Amino acid sequence: METLGNNSRHSIQLNVNGINYQLEVEARRLLVDVLRHDLGLTGTHVGCEQGVCGSCTVMLNGQAVNSCLMFAVQADGTEIRTVEGLAQGHELHPLQKAFKEQYALQCGFCSPGVLLNSLDLLQKNPHPDEAEIKEGLSGNMCRCGGYDNIVKAIQEAALDLAGKNAG
Amino acid sequence: MKPAPFEYFAPASLDEAVTLLKAYGEDAKVIAGGQSLIPLMNMRLATPKYLIDINKIEGLDQIREIDGHLEIGALNRHHMIASSELILEKCPLLAEAVNHVAHRQVRHRGTFGGSVAHADPAAEFPTVVTALDGEMKLVGPDGERWIKPEAFFMGYLMTAIEPDEILTEIRLPASSVGSGFSVYEFARKENYFAIAGAVCLLSAEGDRVKQVALGLLGVSPAPVKPREAEDLLRGHVFTDKLVEEVAKSVMESVEPDSDLHASEDYRREMAGVVTKRALREAFSMATQGG
Secondary structure, eight states, X not given: OOOOOOOOEEEEEEEETTEEXXXXXXXXXXHHHIIIIISOOTTSOOOOSSSSSOTTEEEETTEEEETTSSBGGGGTTOEEEOGGGTSBXXXXXXXXXXXXXXXXXXXXXXXXXXXXXXXXXXXXXXXXXXXXXXXXXXXOOOTTOOHHHHHHHXXXXXXXXXXXXXX | OOOOOOEEEOOSSHHHHHHHXXXXXXXXXXXXXXXXXXXXXXXXXXXOSEEEEOTTOTTSSOEEEETTEEEEETTOBHXXXXXXXXXXXHOHHHHHHHTTSSOHHHHHHOBHHHHHHHTOTTOHHHHHHHHTTXXXXXXXXXXXXXXXXXXXXXXXXXXXXXXXXXXXXXEEETTOSOSEEEEEEEESSXXXXXXXXXXXXXXXXXXXXXXXXXXXXXXXSSXXXXXXXXHHHTTSBOOHHHHHHHHHHHHHHOOOOOOSSOOHHHHHHHHHHHHHHHHHHHHHHHHHOO
């Protein structure tokens, strides 16, 4: 049998949803597994582990990335935002509110990733049209097939956020 | 699944990275954006014992124009390529290609050099580099060397990079042949791996094609630059008949494989179809867009 490499361990610092964490991780530990298992932030889901389903999407230094396609050691010194960091106390984020109002989730497995990717999309393009939303969400799969309501919810959240920024 | 154990290094300089590669040879793997390598490691199709992360090396993410060429550092991420003013102005075909590469999450992390080094024949960047006859800079223990696409891309996921070398830069001609360009792909779903695709950069003089660069993806073990088809176009009046001839020539120059997604014959047929559509799009842009 082929011999395997040594598993090096590394000290890293992460800022997740505004909280600093000092951690020791194995080199092979994926960022998503550190978030879920070491920090208990199980809102970020693991789906395909190959960058297709998008359910592990988080914001890394303000950009949506697949946390299954990154080793935690590579995230040393970064700021991460997960679905747990969207709501302010009991006040849902405008995207979460819109998803609730438009019934934009069925089983909910894809929702955390869709929410974080949508947040990134709206930050870069505050008024996306339907085609831009669909293209923007190409890296997120909803196995319930509930895409129509997801698109509607993002449109609603865009209006809500634009109003907030204007006011 | 989860990746097999490995030892991780994040060297701060190119010298250090090359020293590590020299020491560990084929047991080591370079990681940049990781968007192709980590899926392989997660599936344990790749089990490197040593991972050399080049993200901390400075100076690999520059984009500059030198002597009519763009020199693009390997660590530029896809979204940086798409938003670089220099690339949008001097190599818009490359910026357009980003719109077809995977998804926004992957474009934030994946790198230009990583995609070229991974050498997936269905990927956009290797094909653009091949079509434009660019050049790759490889740095190893004995110094650096530059290599052209047709020697660099050796086959499916195979390149001329030696185990102790790192791809650091890619050179492309700046605003090489003109004003019309197109990336035309046929895929099962938006942004998925293309069954067949064509990239085209073209300039026109009246109703004639002046200069043209063509590239095909997804239809051979490596990116294809159909030189005979380009010769048919260069200096000739752009007619439907010529476009058909070019497509036929392209279909003869590709070597598609059959797989789950498409048969060999279907891919060959589609190579002709995407060529025609890319050519028409590029020619119309070149003649109308100025």
